[in-house]
Amino acid sequence: MNEFVETLLDLTWHEPKSSYDVVIIGGGGHGLATAYYLATRHGITNVAVIEANYIGSGNSGRNTTIIRANYGIPESIRFYQHSLEMYETLEDETGCWIMHNTKGLMWLAHTETAMRAERARCLLNTACGSETVMVSPTEIKALCPEVDLSGGGRYPVLGASHHLGAATARHDRVVWAYAQGAMRKGVHVVQNTRVTGLMRDGDRVTGVQTAGGNISAGVVLSAVGGHVTTIASYADVRLPVRTHPLQAFVTNGYAQTFDQIISDTELNCYVSQTARGQMLIGAEFDPQPSYSRQSSFGFLQSCTTKISAVLPFLKNLRILRQWTGTCDISADFSPIMGETGADGLLVTTGWGTWGFKAIPAGGSLMAELIATGRTPELLQPFSLNRFARDHALADQGSTGTR
Amino acid sequence: MLWITCPNCGRRPIDEFAFGGEFPNVPERLTDPDQRDVDYVWMFDNVAGITQERWFHQAGCRRWQTVHRDTVTDTVVVVETDTVL
Numbered sequence: 001m002n003e004f005v006e007t008l009l010d011l012t013w014h015e016p017k018s019s020y021d022v023v024i025i026g027g028g029g030h031g032l033a034t035a036y037y038l039a040t041r042h043g044i045t046n047v048a049v050i051e052a053n054y055i056g057s058g059n060s061g062r063n064t065t066i067i068r069a070n071y072g073i074p075e076s077i078r079f080y081q082h083s084l085e086m087y088e089t090l091e092d093e094t095g096c097w098i099m100h101n102t103k104g105l106m107w108l109a110h111t112e113t114a115m116r117a118e119r120a121r122c123l124l125n126t127a128c129g130s131e132t133v134m135v136s137p138t139e140i141k142a143l144c145p146e147v148d149l150s151g152g153g154r155y156p157v158l159g160a161s162h163h164l165g166a167a168t169a170r171h172d173r174v175v176w177a178y179a180q181g182a183m184r185k186g187v188h189v190v191q192n193t194r195v196t197g198l199m200r201d202g203d204r205v206t207g208v209q210t211a212g213g214n215i216s217a218g219v220v221l222s223a224v225g226g227h228v229t230t231i232a233s234y235a236d237v238r239l240p241v242r243t244h245p246l247q248a249f250v251t252n253g254y255a256q257t258f259d260q261i262i263s264d265t266e267l268n269c270y271v272s273q274t275a276r277g278q279m280l281i282g283a284e285f286d287p288q289p290s291y292s293r294q295s296s297f298g299f300l301q302s303c304t305t306k307i308s309a310v311l312p313f314l315k316n317l318r319i320l321r322q323w324t325g326t327c328d329i330s331a332d333f334s335p336i337m338g339e340t341g342a343d344g345l346l347v348t349t350g351w352g353t354w355g356f357k358a359i360p361a362g363g364s365l366m367a368e369l370i371a372t373g374r375t376p377e378l379l380q381p382f383s384l385n386r387f388a389r390d391h392a393l394a395d396q397g398s399t400g401t402r
Numbered sequence: 403m404l405w406i407t408c409p410n411c412g413r414r415p416i417d418e419f420a421f422g423g424e425f426p427n428v429p430e431r432l433t434d435p436d437q438r439d440v441d442y443v444w445m446f447d448n449v450a451g452i453t454q455e456r457w458f459h460q461a462g463c464r465r466w467q468t469v470h471r472d473t474v475t476d477t478v479v480v481v482e483t484d485t486v487l
Contacts, residue, residue, distance in 0.1 A: 229448040238445040287421040292476035298417050331444050387444040
């Protein structure tokens with residue numbers, strides 16, 4: 001699939017009906033993917049996706065588009081590897097060019113402790129079906145000549161774990177591909193409609209309230225990013241989630257091909273090249289929770305200082321654009337998918353800084369849960385009640401943030 | 403940038419402070435003691451509005467402060483300093 005065979009998007013908009021089998025709150029990647037798989041794999045087409053703004057306007061349009069599976073616990077590796085493999089066939093499946101590009105990802109290590117952690121990561125990932133190997137400084141230089149192995153004299157590079165399957169894709173196109181596929185099967189996508197409450201019958205959630213009127217539903221799924229605590233509170237559900245800003249920026253075009261994704265375990269920042277040649281750079285989320293989407297100069301200062309220590313060529317580029325998304329960080333840095341304890345309300349949340357890569361797997365598995373009523377095996381570890389059962393999936397070290 | 407007016411040091415950029423988390427707030431409607439424990443340990447209010455949280459002035463007076471902050475507009479409303487040093 002490429003730009004030469006691509007046709008214009010075929011999107012059909014509808015006024016909302018008063019009742020659906022499934023109502024999905026949030027028209028981002030996860031919400032639209034769930035609707036797509038419900039319609040295509042399970043034949044459930046009486047579905048509405050309710051979006052407060054336009055589709056992909058939230059965090060699906062603000063992320064840094066990296067697809068990888070090199071996590072630190074088997075449950076996560078299997079889940080993200082499944083997602084990574086689904087991305088590889090997504091263009092054939094949807095007939096849309098999502099600009100998927102397998103690049104490989106290097107996580108640079110600067111200390112013996114980090115080297116041990118990365119070696120352990122390689123063994124665990126390879127054992128779980130996600131090929132990751134250690135590479136020496138010489139091999140790093142061969143894969144990415146731009147890396148300064150002395151780390152600006154301050155962060156010498158001792159080695160890296162090389163995750164071979166890592167890729168990037170165009171985030172808007174992923175959203176549009178799922179929206180088109182779902183709409184062609186008859187799913188209604190309703191934009192500019194904010195959910196202001198949930199309809200309840202006793203403890204059961206029976207639909208959503210919007211400014212345009214009530215919409216009743218057999219099942220309500222919250223696939224919102226950033227305001228899930230508010231949605232859950234309408235059903236008296238408490239979530240182990242805090243909403244933090246996450247910032248990123250792009251530079252002007254770098255004239256050469258930069259075909260690796262570089263991430264740094266010590267400095268907590270990462271860089272990849274967009275299809276336009278711009279260098280896309282991100283780092284850890286802001287420490288304090290906030291819904292404001294304000295960008296800060298302090299972030300640019302700290303992030304550019306760190307990343308240019310290992311990639312000094314970035315100093316010659318100019319910053320074009322900076323933006324902020326709001327990400328739901330769960331208490332154990334793993335996503336939360338499935339039942340909430342409130343009958344009729346499901347969530348897919350806790351997508352923090354790792355939601356984009358999980359869109360195909362998250363969407364298809366949530367669709368399977370809604371269609372069959374059974375939690376698929378890959379989803380079981382990520383249930384909300386894992387916290388009460390003392391089975392939290394702590395894996396902060398693999399999220400590229402701290 | 404977010405600024406905090408430290409009662410000891412005056413108006414300072416947020417980079418000087420370390421975030422110490424919001425005050426835990428277990429809802430009254432939870433009556434089961436086990437459920438209250440789970441809520442206290444894991445759950446967050448995650449308020450879209452004014453929160454009450456702890457900040458440590460790391461690069462200043464090195465005192466803890468209680469900050470009332472609006473998380474929607476990202477503005478600090480009130481700062482109380484601890485009276486016990």
